[in-house]
Amino acid sequence: MLKSSNIGYPRIGENREWKRTLERYWTGQVNEEQFLQDMKQIRLSHLRKQKELGIELIPVGDFSYYDHVLDTAVMFNLIPSRFKQEDETISLSKYFEIARGSDGKVAAEMTKWFNTNYHYIVPELQNAEPKLTHNRLLELYNEAKVNLGINGKPVIVGPITLLSCSKGFTETNREKLLQSLIPLYIEVFNELKDAGAEWIQIDEPILVRDKETNIVAELQHVYHEFHKHVKGINLIIQTYFDSTEYYNELIQLPVKGIGLDFVHDDGENLQQLLNSDFPQDKILFAGIIDGRNIWKTKLLNKYQLVQELLTVVDSCRLFLQPSCSLLHVPVTVNNEEKLDLQVKEALAFADEKLNEITLLSRVLNEEEPFSTIETYDVAVDTIAKSSVRNVEHVQNAIINLNQYSTSRIEAAERKKLHAKRWKLPILPTTTIGSFPQTKEIRKQRLRWRKGEITNHQYETFIQNEIKKWIKIQEDLNLDVLVHGEFERTDMVEFFGEKFEGVAITEFGWVQSYGSRCVKPPIIFGDVYCKENMTVKETVYAQSLTKKPVKGMLTGPVTIINWSFVRDDLPFADVLNQVALTIRKEVEALEQSGISMIQVDEAALREGLPLKQKKKDLYLNSAVYAFKLATSSVQDNTQIHTHMCYSNFDDIIHAIDALDADVISIETSRSHGELIASFEEHHYQKGIGLGVYDIHSPRVPTLEELIQNIERALEALDYRAFWVNPDCGLKTRGESETIAALKVMVEAAHLYRSKL
Ligand code: GLN
Ligand code: ZN
DSSP: OOEEBOSOOOSSOTTSHHHHHHHHHHTTSSOHHHHHHHHHHHHHHHHHHHHHTTOSBOEESOOOSSOHHHHHHHHTTOOOGGGOOTTOOOOHHHHHHHHHOBTTBOOOOEEEOTTSSOEEEOOBOTTOOOOOOOOHHHHHHHHHHHHHOOOOEEEEEOHHHHHHTOBSOOHHHHHHHHHHHHHHHHHHHHHHHHHTOOEEEEEOGGGGSSOOHHHHHHHHHHHHHHHHHOOSSEEEEEOOSSOOTTHHHHTTSSOSEEEEESSSSTTHHHHHHHTSOOOTTOEEEEEEEOSSSOBOOOHHHHHHHHHHHTTTSOGGGEEEEESSOGGGSOSOSTTOOSSOHHHHHTBOOHHHHHHHHHHHHHHHTTSSOTHHHHHHHHHHHHHHHSGGGOOHHHHHHHHTGGGSOOOOSOHHHHHHHHHHHHOOOSSOBOOOSBOOOOHHHHHHHHHHHTTSSOHHHHHHHHHHHHHHHHHHHHHHTOSSBOOBOTTOSSTTHHHHHHSEEEEOOSSOOEEEETTEEEOOOEEEEEEEOSSOSSHHHHHHHHHTOSSOBEEEEEOHHHHHHTSEEOSSSOHHHHHHHHHHHHHHHHHHHHHTTOOEEEEEOTTTGGGOOSSHHHHHHHHHHHHHHHHHHHTTSOTTSEEEEEEOSOOOGGGHHHHHHTOOSEEEEOOTTSHHHHHHHHHHTTOOSEEEEOOSOTTSOOOOOHHHHHHHHHHHHHHSOGGGBOBOOSSOOTTSOHHHHHHHHHHHHHHHHHHHHHO
């Protein structure tokens, strides 16, 4: 008999009750006691649900008040020095201070968890004094047992992954830190064993990255130590997000369970498994249901996959589970009432995925007839055959992609034409696109959505906002203006709503960081657009001023990376469908007289694969799609792009290859390093390195801005330099925005007069 297991469950709840509970506590509406009580109810309800769905091995400890990496760090006393106080246990408020900052103390850095859109809190290990502050897992294990009779599977971030995701130490220190962490993990495990736990899941996703010899050594050392000192409880090393590069080492380790991802591995884990003698004493935890995407699984395919696995392991040594924690998908499709039925029928969020696992297990264990699978798979086949996935003109366009130009004349030649066309001053000033989305704007949008005001009334309202801000920008004497994006809730959702083949859910939220959740659009069919999407607002803005107004679009790569994407087509095909849709809009803008068009690729780097060997393919497709979207314009039209903060070192070639005339980049959080990457690369095209941080309401001083410009110009040619803030201003207040832009323009003017 094979069994079912889960790796992790979403925290946020069906109606984001987790988020609301957190925010009620942060704003002081409930006290700590009430908060803990409310959270416990949420946590237990999630465990209960998994039990009812028939999952046999249910994770505990995956739940968090903020982030599971922070939980692990705090459990081991790995907190940033600035938050340390003598002899203090780490209180709940301290926990949140580390995550969110507090008076005068900057929050810990947050960064993306592998290649997901989930952000974790980066442990800072300068002056780390590892010790066990409390056995969090023991508390949660006991809670599940006492309240629900669940013998849960405690889940913990493994020591190697924990260190690899931390910062603030040298290689020599790494060894010491690891040494001091091992006994702490052992203590946690032994206490769990004494309490009756049978399994522990140790997450080591670091093992899917490119292989490193020191990790091999660590792996062997750590897990032999665990084996030596922890008896009577089964350890599982859990990997996910890709195939493991350490397969041969893994199967020789003295652990009971090996967890592998059979969905995002490009077939490599399966090959490794089939080519090896999987040890008879080990249990395979097979991730067979996609934990990253939201489509119903074709169970017949998984049935066949399991048959292959069974040629290597007996069914009594096999657990079926999702490919990774379900943290990365929404909770349930049940509450979606506005979705097209055909789309809804094809979806599986966390609960539905767990149902797939138990259903498949029952069929494989012959507790249910095989026909259950056939019945289940009808929905998947129905959407595959449906007209939404078979739009002829879209598919023809993809087959005939080479009929679309993807290159422009030399950038240097374009630059001359652009200089002649606009005669912009040196160090031209601009912004990234959005202006403050005030309460009033949100209120009017809501009224319009509810039908309380007419389309016409809403449009007039938006026009008035545009008018107000064109005037503000002219008064500020900015050189290149924007319309302000008042009509957009979100840069991806806005386009998702306009595209054919894309659905927006009501409750399809996933945690991005802390209490912040995002609701990715769902690309379910062939993508195209029947009408213009941005022309009206842009043209209106341009009609109010003689200065150029930049058209503002979201790029194909960003749309894809921030959406759930259909999985029946190659990634590049969906990407190019979106690119062609944006291309059409670029053309429409240009034909309406808009001559600077910004195509934001905020999330270009986010989709970068974990393994080196896959990176080029991704970057090539990304660059191609961007060029497909932007290359049809006249030589004297200027294409801009914008990217949010990320590490640009390994993608600078790709950024250059986008061939955008001007790029604006968020830099204030890592000025020096970023400038260096562009300098080393001899970047020649127009570039605006954000000169002030938009994440805080603080108005920068003139000196700071001059300094930032000066530093950038030491490395970059002043004739290519643009002056702009770091990112869009939609989250800022109006008065601080105007004040900051005023200083920015002043700084540019001052600097100009010096050159
Ligand atoms: N144009 C968008 C804005 O200004 C860009 C946002 C982003 O980069 N995240 O809001
Ligand atoms: Zn940005």
